[in-house]
Amino acid sequence: MEEIKKEISSYWTGRSEDFARLREEELNSEMAGLWLKELEKGLPEGEGLRILDVGTGCGFFSVLLAKLGHQVTGIDLTPAMIEKAKQIARERGVEADFEVMDAEHPDFPEGTFDVIVSRNLTWTLPHPAEAYGEWLRVLKPGGVLLNFDGDYGKEEFTEEMESLSADHAHRRLSCGQLEECDKIKDQLxxxxxxxxAWDVEVLKNLGCVDMNVDSEVYRRIYASEDSPFYNPTPIFRLQARKAGER
Known part of the structure; x- marks a missing residue:
């Protein structure tokens, strides 16, 4: 594993306990319904879709989608995150597969999945264009990519903390963790x-069709700045379809 990926995995290993608690709180809150509504907007018709949740973390998207009856596989580079995802899914009686795997190199045959979803992952990748190519490889012709992310590279997390409410979830992070996150981010x-715009151009060059960017999703999800889950970075939903027919 290249050095930057070791740094990334180590950082998220250190955050896995608190991150898991946060995801459980989010699953128990109105946020679960809000996110599920946004996911359902982009899902193709059909039951039991094969869905890959890339950078699943502690399995938030995987749990939501598996509860709908879809066949979900969640992958993450960090073993500690995958263990937490398995635990959360098990405690909620949800069937989903979780595997430790590099998001830039998903180890699946070509055309395995109907849908690929991701949340707050692409900004952490050392080789995001390569990752997009690999995601499309394992997506079936006509399959859909739903990527929720933000332009986090423009943010300074240590400064951003000052604007958050006193009970915000990120207040649990130490100054050292915030500084480490900024350091990693600035290397990418x-x-x-x-x-x-960069993502759209990459996917266009890879042959995607029916691309759509929803820049208002963050207003629907994070309407209240007082919410402990509030995200001050405007997120977007990037939807694209692999050329071909399902």
Whole structure:
């Protein structure tokens, strides 16, 4: 594993306990319904869709989608995150597969999945264009990519903390953790890109069709700045379809 990925995995290993508690709180809150509504908007018709949740973390998207009856596989680079995802799914009686796997190199045959979903992952990737290519490889012709992300590369997390409410979930992070996150982020080429315009251009060059960017999703999800889950970085939903028929 290259050095930057070791740093990334180590950082998220250190955050896995608190991150899991936060995801459980989110699953128990109105946020679960809000996110599920946004996911359902982009899902193709059909029951039991094969869905890959890339960078699943502690399995938030995987749990939501598996509860709908879809066949969900969640992957993450960090073993500690995958263990937490398995535990959360088990405690909620949800059937989903979770595997430790590099998001930039998903180890699945070509055309395995109907849908690929991701939340707050692309901005952490050392080789995001390569990742997009690999995600499309394992997506079936006509399959859908739903990527929820933000232009986090423009943010300074240590400064951002001052604008958050006293009970915000990120208040649990230490100054050291915030500084480490900023340090990793600033090493990544995607942090210098203009997003989501950069993502759209990459996917267009990879042959995607029916691309759509929803820049208002953050207003629907994070309507209240007093919410402990409030995200001050405007997120977007990037939807694209792999050329071909399902």
């Amino acid at each position: 080429s995607i942090s210098a890109m203009r997003r989501p």
